[in-house]
Amino acid sequence: MTETPDWIRLQKALSVEAERGFTDLQGNQYRFHEFLCLNFGQSPPIGTSLDDRRRWQEMAVQFSRYPDLTLTQRQQLVAETRRFLQDLRQTLETPQEPPTPKLPKTAPVTHQTSQTRQITLDQPLSALVEVGYRKSDLLARLGLKTVQDLLFYYPRDHIDYARQVNIANLVAGETVTIIGTVKRCNCFTSPKNKQLSIFELLIKDHTGQIKLNRFFAGNRFTNRGWQERQKRLYAVGSLVAASGLVKQNKYGLTLENPEIEVLDSLGSNIESLKIGRVLPVYPLTEGVPADLIRKAVIEAMGAIAQLKDPLPKDIQNSYGLIKLKEAIANIHYPETPEILAHARRRLVFDEFFFLQLGFLQRRQEQKQTQKSASFNPRGELIEKFNEILPFALTGAQKRVIGEIQQDLKGTTPMNRLVQGDVGSGKTIVAVFAILAAIQSGYQAALMAPTEVLAEQHYRKLVGWFNLLHLPVELLTGSTKVSKRREIHAQLESGELPLLVGTHALIQDPVNFRNLGLVVIDEQHRFGVQQRARLLAKGQAPHVLTMTATPIPRTLALTIHGDLDVSQIDELPPGRQPIQTTALSGKERTQAYDLIRREVAQGRQAYVIFPLIEESEKLDVRAAVEEYKRLSETIFPDFQIGLLHGRMSSSEKDEALNAFRDNKTQIIVSTTVIEVGVDVPNATVMLIENAERFGLSQLHQLRGRVGRGSHKSYCLLMSSSRTPDAHQRLKVLEQSQDGFFISEMDLRFRGPGEVLGTRQTGLPDFALASLVEDQEVLNIARQAAERIMMADSSLKTMPSLKKALDEKYQRMLGADILT
Missing domain, CATH: 2.40.50.140 (Nucleic acid-binding proteins)
Incomplete structure (x- = not known):
């Protein structure tokens, strides 16, 4: 194995940690143990033996517990890891070409086969002896109609009977x-x-x-x-x-x-x-027998020789990829586990490569064909705003504002995603873009997923915009009809430069006179079509999307591969770390004692639940029932509020305002509190049934405290005794870094759960895993960038262009990503 920068960084990190006394050093982005967790959480190098693969995976678990180890235990773990890496490096050091796979040995076929008659890739499956007309209808249920469809229908697993x-x-x-x-x-x-x-x-x-x-x-x-x-x-x-x-x-x-x-x-x-044999196991549907697919695939193997490999040979050689024909043959019936690994790596690479190439080409075409207004990133409005800001911008905020302003100066539509941890100051960054649009004669829209978050943005913006003598309005589902009409009229006349709202912004009556900038907050909560409908209200407007739920790089590349990504990776000065503790039901009294102590000192507290009514299936405490219990039994001397998603907008406003004004000291809430609530006086966050939340969501909830000058606490109450649940909550105890937490969340729950069920646009991969195949995704992106630099139109690579047109559209369907 050739030495890679990550390999070197692993050795260096272990060496520096030993030199500095095993103190769990803080790096630029991660602590020592977090960095080791992430690296060992990725797939081990190709060629690693089964025993070493197991040991590699165990390392990730061991380093997740590093902060709890004694000094002696830390010394022993670091020493063992250095020896393990050294031994593994020596084993893999000699570069080896992937073995040349042979076509699999298949069972002799007694009937007429491809040896006596030609099978072609575009032939219908009914022409195969093993299928025929009657059985071809069964395979059609799986979307398989031609021989080529069948060859590219990959097994989901293999059973090794060999x-x-x-x-x-x-x-x-x-x-x-x-x-x-x-x-x-x-x-x-x-x-x-x-x-x-x-x-x-x-x-x-x-x-x-x-x-x-x-x-x-x-x-x-x-x-x-x-x-x-x-x-x-x-x-x-x-x-x-x-x-x-x-x-x-x-x-x-x-x-x-x-x-x-x-x-x-x-x-x-x-x-x-x-x-x-090594037996392929295919995804099936009712009524389709497994042996039908296996026999049909073996017969279809006669057409493999006709496959044309669209991947340029220099790309194949640079990244150690086997030929397409060999990969297809051995993904179905591999001769050895090693050849299967090489076959899978090649086909996973293809899935990622064509997606990334499609993203890059679409971005290139957009730059060439779509023209946006060019904004003045400096001017009187922005100068005034700088003067009224009561605090200094962080270095990260200044860097991201500079990247946005550079985009806005051009005539290509900006398409930028700003990722920032809870409290990193993304809204301020967005205001600079909004003011650039307004002072250039254009309107702006800011869309948020919930009324709570939309109102929170509106409150902040009104305070600043009043000082700048600029009008701003809020449009949500609960806005009165008379007020709606007034807002609609002001938008069409151009009197209203900025509109903040929820999904109500994408309703048909909302017509802008000159929409030049769209800002979408918590963008992962909107579907693809919802985002597209808002963009359609302007002529190629600039787009700025924001998220306080950092998306791991692999997910960002996969669903936002055509976006420019900026990260606000620095918190404003003065933000204190939040003391986070995972508790069992036996320790509930300690949690209540802490809340009682903090409220007695004039502070406030949140108590969060996952559901608003009892569910026998999930067996979770209900917010409504617990509100009554806390009010009557546990904290009868305090004022307690209730907030959940089924309350009317006026009831939510009333509950939130009472909490903001400290008329209620404790608020019992569902996850509607997750974003958009800013109460600096709140210092305790108690989350019930914490094991039912994703890590990123828990991190979001935790971000509701620690916003003032007082020490803050997050208590993760869990009734689960499973090791997985305990390990997940340990991540929150040990790290405040949203980017690290999102990576761990991806590993624990997978991309679909991390993005949420409302997210659409996640590509349809047959083999690739965003958790297991991160290394392949990174090299596929590199390869796609190399191709674009060499020939962005792909005119000199017609077979590659043809494959791209087919595969890219199939992976994304008809969806248009933001």
Whole structure:
């Protein structure tokens, strides 16, 4: 393995940590243990043995516990890790070419096949002997219509029956093949179920014997003639091969639902598609048998030679990728696990590469074809705003404002995502863009996902815009009809330069006279179509999207590959770290004591619940019921408020205003409090059933405290005893870094859960995993950038362009990303 910068950084990090006394050093972005967690959380280098892969993964877990270790334990872990990396490096140091995969050995086919007639890629599946017209309808349910469709229908997993062992060496949990002679065979109808036939086979080899069972349901199997044929087929003394998962039952070891085949002699070929092979497992739907796909794929293999590889050879060579034909053959029927790994890596690369190439090309085309207004990033309004700001901007805020202003000077529409941790000051950054639009004669719109967040933005903006003598209005679902009409009229006349709102902004009556800038907050909460409808209200407006839920780089590249990304990775001075503690139900009294102490000192507290009513299925405490209990039993001396999503807008406003004004000291709420609530006097956040939230959401909730000058606390109450839940909450205890937390959240929950069910536009990958294949995604992006620099139009690479047009559209469907 050639040394990579990440490899070097791992060694260097371990060395510096040892030199500085094992203090869990703080780096530019992560603490030492966080950096090691992230690196060992990624896939180990290609070529790593199974034992070393397990040890690599264990390292991630060990370093997640690093802050809790004693000095001696830290020294031992760092020393072991350095030795492990050194040994692994020596093992992999000699560069090796990937093995040249051979086409898989498939079962001999007795009927007419591709050897006697040509099979073509565009041929309908009904033309395959193994399929025919009747079965082709079954495969059509899976979207498979042609031979090429079938070849690119990848297995979701493989079962390795290729490992042959002696009976005495069987280990429960392994998938194996055994070969032995039949000692006894019996087949009979179950005395307890007349519809069930039981097949029993006792086989032996020179090391021992094993009893195998299979069960057949249905009248045809209880027929005496069928049962006698089974006995004759597996006559005593005949040689058989059997494959399956080794299971332990009350009688000893056996194979679960084994595949069995009679052999002519020891060492003779196994004819079965399953026995003694690495068996592909395909995604299925009801009514489609697995063997139909396996047999059809083997027949379709005759067309693999016709596949044209669209990937330039220099890209293949640079990144150590095998040829497409070899990858397709070995993703279905690999000869070895190593060849399967190379096949999968090539096909995963293709999925990421074509997506990234499509993103980059679309951004390039947008720059060439769409023209936006050029804004003046400096001017009187912005100078006045700088004067009235009561605090200094952070270095990160200044950097991001500079990036935005550079975009706004051009005539290409800005398409920038600003990621910033809770409290990093994204709204201020957006105001500079809004003022640049207004002083250039254009209107701006700011859309937020909830009324609470929209109103929070409106409150901030009104305070600043009044000092600048600029009007700003709020439009939500609860805005009165008369006020709506007034806002609509002012937008169409151009009197209103800035409108803040929720989904109400994308309703048809909302017409801007000259919309030049769209700001979308918490953009991941909006669907693709919702974002597109807002953009359609202007002529190629500049777009600034913001999120306080940092998206891991892999997700950002995958769903926002055509966006420019800015990160506000610095918090304003004075923000204190929030002391975070995971508690069990037994420690609830301690949580209540802390709340009581803080409120007695004039502070305030949140109590957060995941649901607003009892659910037998989820068994969570209900906010409404708990509100009554806390008010009457636990804190009868304090004023307690209630806030949840089913309250009317006026009721929510009343509850929030009472909390802001300290008329209520404790507010019991659902996650509607997650964003948009800024009460500097609140110092305690108690989150019930914390294991039911994602890490990023917990981090968001935690960000509601720690906004003032007083020390703040976040208490994560959990009833779960599972190690996974405990490990997830430990991440929150140990880190305040939203970017690190989002990476860990991705590893724990996967991309779909991290983005939320409302997010659309996540590409449809057949093989690629955003958690496991981060390294491949990064090199695919590099390769796509190389291609764009060489020939952005792809005129000199027609086969690549053709593949891009097909694959990119298929992965994204008809969706248009922001």
